Each structure stands twice: as structure tokens, then as C-alpha cells.
Amino acid sequence: MTRGVIAALAVETVMLAFLLTIAADQIAHSHVEKLGGVNIWGYRGPVLHQKKANEVRIVVTGGDLAFGWGVAASEAMAPSVRELVSRRVDRPGQPDRRVTGVTAAAQGLAPAGYASWIDRSADLRPDVICIVVDPIGHVLVQSAFLPARHSRAFAMFGYSPILPLVLQEKGTLVHSPLLRLAGDTLAAADAMLGPRQNRDAAATVRGADYTSSIDAAVRAGLRSSTGGVVVVLSPSSDNRRVKVEMASSFTGERVRLVDLGDDPRMLAPTLRLDGFNFSAAGHSVAAENVAPAVLELIGEGDQRTP
Amino acid sequence: MTNATRLVAIWGLFAVTLGLVAYASPLPQRVTDRDVYEATAAHGVVVDCSDIHCFRVLVPWLLGPLPGASIVKWKAYAVMANAASGAAVFALCLTLGFERRSAWFASIASAFGFGSLYTLHDVYSSDPLMYFLGPFLTNELMNGRVVLAGMVGAVGVLAKEFAAAPFYLMTWCRAVERRWSEAARVFVAANAVFIVWLLMTLTLMLRFNYTYAGSASADLGGGANLVGWLHRQSLRGVAAAMFNEFGVLYILAPVGFFLAPQRLRLLALLSLPIAAFFGYVQQPDRALWNLHFLVVPMAALVLSRAPTLGSLTLAAFVVGNLRVGAQLPIGSAGKTALAASMVLGLATIVTTFRGTAS
Numbered sequence: 001m002t003r004g005v006i007a008a009l010a011v012e013t014v015m016l017a018f019l020l021t022i023a024a025d026q027i028a029h030s031h032v033e034k035l036g037g038v039n040i041w042g043y044r045g046p047v048l049h050q051k052k053a054n055e056v057r058i059v060v061t062g063g064d065l066a067f068g069w070g071v072a073a074s075e076a077m078a079p080s081v082r083e084l085v086s087r088r089v090d091r092p093g094q095p096d097r098r099v100t101g102v103t104a105a106a107q108g109l110a111p112a113g114y115a116s117w118i119d120r121s122a123d124l125r126p127d128v129i130c131i132v133v134d135p136i137g138h139v140l141v142q143s144a145f146l147p148a149r150h151s152r153a154f155a156m157f158g159y160s161p162i163l164p165l166v167l168q169e170k171g172t173l174v175h176s177p178l179l180r181l182a183g184d185t186l187a188a189a190d191a192m193l194g195p196r197q198n199r200d201a202a203a204t205v206r207g208a209d210y211t212s213s214i215d216a217a218v219r220a221g222l223r224s225s226t227g228g229v230v231v232v233l234s235p236s237s238d239n240r241r242v243k244v245e246m247a248s249s250f251t252g253e254r255v256r257l258v259d260l261g262d263d264p265r266m267l268a269p270t271l272r273l274d275g276f277n278f279s280a281a282g283h284s285v286a287a288e289n290v291a292p293a294v295l296e297l298i299g300e301g302d303q304r305t306p
Numbered sequence: 307m308t309n310a311t312r313l314v315a316i317w318g319l320f321a322v323t324l325g326l327v328a329y330a331s332p333l334p335q336r337v338t339d340r341d342v343y344e345a346t347a348a349h350g351v352v353v354d355c356s357d358i359h360c361f362r363v364l365v366p367w368l369l370g371p372l373p374g375a376s377i378v379k380w381k382a383y384a385v386m387a388n389a390a391s392g393a394a395v396f397a398l399c400l401t402l403g404f405e406r407r408s409a410w411f412a413s414i415a416s417a418f419g420f421g422s423l424y425t426l427h428d429v430y431s432s433d434p435l436m437y438f439l440g441p442f443l444t445n446e447l448m449n450g451r452v453v454l455a456g457m458v459g460a461v462g463v464l465a466k467e468f469a470a471a472p473f474y475l476m477t478w479c480r481a482v483e484r485r486w487s488e489a490a491r492v493f494v495a496a497n498a499v500f501i502v503w504l505l506m507t508l509t510l511m512l513r514f515n516y517t518y519a520g521s522a523s524a525d526l527g528g529g530a531n532l533v534g535w536l537h538r539q540s541l542r543g544v545a546a547a548m549f550n551e552f553g554v555l556y557i558l559a560p561v562g563f564f565l566a567p568q569r570l571r572l573l574a575l576l577s578l579p580i581a582a583f584f585g586y587v588q589q590p591d592r593a594l595w596n597l598h599f600l601v602v603p604m605a606a607l608v609l610s611r612a613p614t615l616g617s618l619t620l621a622a623f624v625v626g627n628l629r630v631g632a633q634l635p636i637g638s639a640g641k642t643a644l645a646a647s648m649v650l651g652l653a654t655i656v657t658t659f660r661g662t663a664s
Contacts, residue, residue: 005490012497019504026511030519040512047515049354159512 042147042160066105066132080287107143114217135237228254256293320389356520364465387434392417412606421595423631441599456495562604622647
């Protein structure tokens with residue numbers, strides 16, 4: 001065997017290992033994106049098709065509460081809002097309109113990071129963005145892969161790998177040390193390549209820059225969306241100050257404010273899975289509060305468009 | 307006549323004859339993959355496509371820019387590729403050490419077999435190109451032209467993933483023969499072709515949101531296309547489809563296996579896992595024809611031992627395929643020909659054994 005052949009085989013082995021890992025990652029995504037995971041671009045549910053001319057797209061974004069840990073992608077707030085809005089805008093005798101809803105939130109994302117996160121999500125071409133804000137004092141989830149915000153692949157291409165997490169969890173489930181090791185190795189490689197992060201920072205949602213963070217997120221939302229922004233405040237916090245400041249900041253703009261705390265049903269512990277995250281029913285009730293504001297913005301958008 | 311001239315002449319002869327068959331073959335009266343291939347030809351890339359045929363871009367990309375009606379272009383492509391397949395099988399047989407007569411039998415059975423003629427009826431497919439590339443690449447690799455084969459394979463794999471199969475088959479063959487250096491060279495070429503396919507597939511998936519979601523082929527753990535196909539067909543339908551695929555070759559090829567040169571026998575045995583894989587992920591009644599270039603030469607060895615009966619068997623086989631493959635409206639003549647080919651095939655086998663015994 002010549003040196004050239006050996007060298008070619010070595011190069012091919014590396015390339016194949018890389019490409020097959022991506023292929024395996026895609027397969028892993030296809031298994032978890034409809035459940036508790038995210039798709040290759042980091043949002044929940046299958047990758048959206050190209051936006052159609054008659055499509056109304058609603059994006060629900062934010063941190064832990066918006067992400068909807070514990071429920072399937074189809075049970076989170078975005079699909080429920082989509083369903084309620086669709087019933088109103090896609091009626092017999094009216095022009096054919098398709099409504100889509102997508103959860104583009106990130107676990108562990110602090111309010112200070114919402115604005116840049118919304119800027120990243122502009123590719124989704126949303127009509128209305130619903131920003132679900134985690135309450136002050138909430139301890140943020142330290143999640144490496146939902147989505148993989150700190151991955152090099154995510155930073156460079158927006159690609160959110162999930163294979164390490166799937167292998168780790170599968171390994172734990174079937175008691176396979178080999179699978180766990182494979183998952184840990186990939187996770188370590190990903191962490192080694194990824195940008196450095198301070199895991200201790202922003203572990204809790206702080207009150208200091210809370211309103212200014214929401215303010216920046218709304219500005220980003222207004223830049224990215226054609227219809228407007230709905231700010232959704234958590235029911236488990238005192239939102240009076242935020243509401244006052246928001247009202248003065250965005251008077252006359254395409255912004256609506258929904259305080260889930262105004263609906264007594266939202267305070268019921270039965271609508272929570274773990275005391276914080278909403279159950280499927282919780283998302284559904286929250287969507288009932290959010291949908292009217294979304295419809296209002298869509299209606300205003302229709303009036304602006306000749 | 308030089309070998310190259312002979313191959314061109316064979317190709318021309320087959321092209322004219324297959325052209326007439328293609329002209330007479332009716333269009334399918336059912337949903338085919340035409341829309342997908344035409345969309346790829348028209349747009350280059352069909353964003354958000356979930357059909358497996360969207361990944362098979364080469365043929366529509368080549369035919370799309372050509373002038374003329376779509377059906378004419380695709381029929382012409384199917385005719386030329388299937389004619390080339392017959393010529394490539396002829397060349398492969400000579401490389402395997404066959405006599406010219408046996409090579410003729412094999413090339414005719416290839417060009418006018420079920421798989422080839424069916425693609426003259428349902429022309430919107432990458433299959434005709436694969437029917438050519440299988441014997442062509444195998445022959446090039448057997449003759450040591452690995453670089454040329456690698457380049458052709460790297461382009462061909464953009465038409466269909468099967469183009470990588472002959473490379474792995476030959477790698478395995480060389481390894482079994484303990485010709486390690488050649489095995490390594492072919493393995494490098496095989497991996498290069500596979501990498502090209504992976505790169506194209508991942509690019510289409512990541513950049514243009516292509517998925518295999520609409521294709522049972524990708525559901526490897528759930529029975530792939532095979533289980534769905536079996537569910538959709540009656541037992542009789544399955545039996546008829548499988549019989550039509552090779553017909554009399556089912557009885558001739560196993561006999562020919564014992565008459566075949568060692569390398570062909572080895573290739574035939576080593577191709578069984580590939581046949582099983584493609585039979586599982588695709589529709590087996592069509593997928594298995596991809597390996598016609600190994601089945602048909604073995605059958606041809608039997609036919610050529612009793613030339614008169616062999617010729618009659620082959621003629622009946624071709625007429626039968628005109629009915630079940632090209633779907634020509636020749637009524638019961640096709641069925642009669644298929645039955646006759648079986649009887650004649652058995653007679654050929656008996657005559658061959660008697661000749662061998664005496």
C-alpha cells in the first residue's frame with residue numbers, strides 16, 4: 001500500500017466521521033424535535049417551510065417559561081395561540097390564510113439576552129412575536145443543548161447539535177455506559193470548541209435591569225416582526241412596575257401587554273408541572289390570554305396593508 | 307472491428323431498437339415521480355422537498371436545460387442509458403473471460419430485461435443511468451481504472467446512491483482475493499464517492515430543508531419500503547411482481563452460477579447483502595434489477611451452451627418483457643411468451659447438462 005493511499009484513507013476517515021456525526025445528529029433531531037428537544041436550527045418542532053405569501057407566522061420567544069419544558073412541541077404555547085388565531089382569521093368566505101406558530105425560546109436564557117436572541121430569530125420572518133418573560137427571582141435552567149447556544153456550530157452556522165444530549169439520555173435510560181461515554185465525549189468536544197461561558201453568571205433573573213431588558217427585547221421584536229410584539233408577563237410575579245413603565249415607553253406602538261396574573265386561572269397550581277413550568281393545560285390557558293392581543297395586531301396589520 | 311467500435315455498434319443497435327419500443331410504450335396511467343423530477347429540472351432545487359427523488363438531482367439537472375418536450379427528453383435518456391447498459395454488460399462479460407456469444411446473450415438480456423423496458427414505460431427515474439453505471443463501473447474497476455471509475459462514480463452518485471455500490475462490492479471482492487493494495491485503492495474511491503453523496507445530501511437538507519420524511523426508504527427500523535410494499539400488495543401481486551423482475555433468469559442464473567468463472571461467482575455471492583439492503587429500502591421488484599449485470603451473465607452462460615434453444619428462450623423472454631416491462635398492448639402474447647420462456651429455459655438447462663455429461 002502506498003503512502004498516498006494511506007494518507008487518502010486517513011483524510012477520508014476524518015471526513016466520514018465528521019459527516020456521519022452530522023447525519024446522526026440530524027436523525028437524533030428528527031426523533032426529539034417533536035417531543036422535548038429542538039430542531040437543527042434550535043427552535044421547537046420540525047423545521048418550518050419557506051414562508052408562504054398568505055401565511056401569518058407567530059413566534060413565541062423568551063426563556064424557560066416560553067420554552068415549555070415537560071411538554072411536547074405541539075403542546076406549548078405557540079401551537080395553542082396558532083390554533084386560536086387560526087380559527088378567527090381562516091374562515092369560510094374570507095381570503096385563504098395559513099397560520100403557523102413556533103416556539104423559538106431558549107432554556108436558561110436571561111431577559112438580558114432576549115434582544116439578541118430575537119435578532120437571531122429574524123430569519124423566521126415572524127408577523128407577531130410573543131415575548132414570554134421569566135419572572136424576577138427565577139433560577140435559570142443550565143441547559144447546554146436546548147438549544148445549543150454555546151456551541152461553535154451554533155455560533156457559526158446557527159446549527160444546534162443535540163446528539164450528545166440524546167446519547168447521554170439514551171445511555172442513562174438503557175444503562176449503557178458506552179452510549180453515555182459517546183455522549184459525554186461529544187459534549188466535551190462541543191464545549192471545548194465552543195465559546196467560553198461563565199456558567200455561574202445570570203443564574204437568576206435579576207430585578208436590576210429587568211425592565212430595560214424587556215424594553216430592548218421589544219425594540220428587537222419590532223425590528224424583526226411585521227405585525228408587532230406581545231409582551232407576556234408571568235403570573236407568579238408582581239408586574240405592576242413593569243406594566244407602568246411599558247405603558248409609557250410604547251404608547252402608540254405595535255406593542256401589546258398581557259399579564260397572565262390578571263387571569264385567576266393562571267394561578268392554579270394544577271396548571272404547573274413543577275411549580276414553575278406550565279403543563280399542556282397551562283400553556284393552553286395562557287394562549288387564551290395571548291391570542292386576543294395577537295389577533296388585534298394582525299388586524300391592525302391588515303388595515304395598514306392596502 | 308476493435309472493441310471500442312464494437313461497443314459503439316452494440317450501443318447504436320440497442321438504441322434504435324429500444325427507441326422503437328419506447329415510442330410504442332404507453333404513458334403510465336397512475337401517479338409517478340414525474341412531478342418531482344420535472345420540478346427539479348425546472349427549479350434546480352425544490353425547497354422544503356420531502357420526497358426521496360428530490361435528492362436524485364443529476365438527471366433532471368442535465369435534462370432540464372435541453373430544448374424539447376419533457377417526455378421526449380426523458381424517453382431519449384432512458385433509451386440511451388439502457389442501450390449503454392447493454393453495451394457495458396457486453397464489455398464486462400469479455401473482461402470476465404466470456405466468449406463473445408455468451409456476451410451477446412447477456413447484453414441482449416440486459417438491454418431488453420424487465421428493469422430496462424419498464425424504465426421505457428415509466429421514464430421519470432434515475433434507474434436507467436444506474437443500470438448502465440453498475441456494469442460500467444464494475445468493469446472499469448476490474449480493469450484497474452480506479453481513478454476514472456471514481457470520477458464517474460462521484461458524478462453518478464448525484465443521480466442515485468446506488469452508484470457507490472459497485473465500489474464497495476469490488477473492495478470486498480479484492481479483499482477476499484487477498485489483493486490488499488487494490489482493495490485499498492478501490493476502498494479510497496468508494497469512500498470518495500460516498501463522501502460526495504453525503505455532502506450533497508447534507509447540503510440539500512441543511513440549506514434547502516430537504517427531508518426523507520415523505521419516504522419510507524429512510525425508515526430503516528420500521529421496515530423501510532419493503533414492509534409498506536408488501537402491505538399494499540396481495541400475495542399474488544407480490545409473486546407476480548417478483549416473477550416479472552427476472553422471469554426465466556431465476557432458473558437460468560443459479561445454474562449459470564456453477565458454470566461461471568470464479569470471480570463472477572465471488573461477485574454474485576458478495577452482492578447478496580447489497581441486494582438484500584436495496585431490496586429492503588426500495589421496492590424489491592425494481593431495486594434488484596440494479597444488480598442485473600451479475601445475474602444476466604450467469605444466465606447467459608447457460609443460454610450459450612445450447613445456442614438454438616437459448617436464442618428461443620431469450621426471444622420469448624424479450625417478448626414477455628415487452629408486455630410486463632414496456633407495457634406494450636400485446637395482450638396474451640406477452641403472457642404466453644413468458645410461459646414459453648420458462649419452458650424453453652428448462653429445456654435449455656436440460657440440454658446444457660446433457661451436453662456437459664456427454
